[in-house]
Amino acid sequence: MSYLDKITDIYDHIAQGTALDAFEEYYAEDVVMVLEDGTEVEGKDTNRKRENEFFDSVEAFHGIEVTSITSNEEEATTAVESAMDVTFKGGDRVILEQVAVQHWDGDEIARERFYATQ
Template structure:
């Protein structure tokens, strides 16, 4: 399960892949990305990754996207992932 910034829940890899493809189809240039922090709680198989992406969208609107992804793992698969994000630009 994926939970987006607005609370929308998505189920399944195909649904998430479609969402990711829609995002990248709107991107004119990917100017860079930096992982700013990462943390893990091995006892409950949870990881949090904070990153900043510099993206120029179709039409020239350049934005800095800050995002935290909290991932709940089961074995070697992400069972649930939730995104928290801000946009500056």
């Protein structure tokens, strides 16, 4: 399976509401996620908690649009531009636009960085 196939599968999971299943399958135990503000979050357990907190804060998921997706198979790098439509609990409906860049080590994401587009 190519890296493009893998990242496409991850975003298909997000669209289907099974993002955490993709997280378990594709992220390394020692993954480092770099948030939009530059904060580095290390380890799968810590990132799983952060992901769960995000999804717990969502009242309704209205969908995700992937506007661009690409891969560099030789460098084991993928990138995705997307817009997620969510309503937060007790809050407003918002479109969260971001670019995410993934660096793979074999079949797992070792490092992912998020860039907010707004």
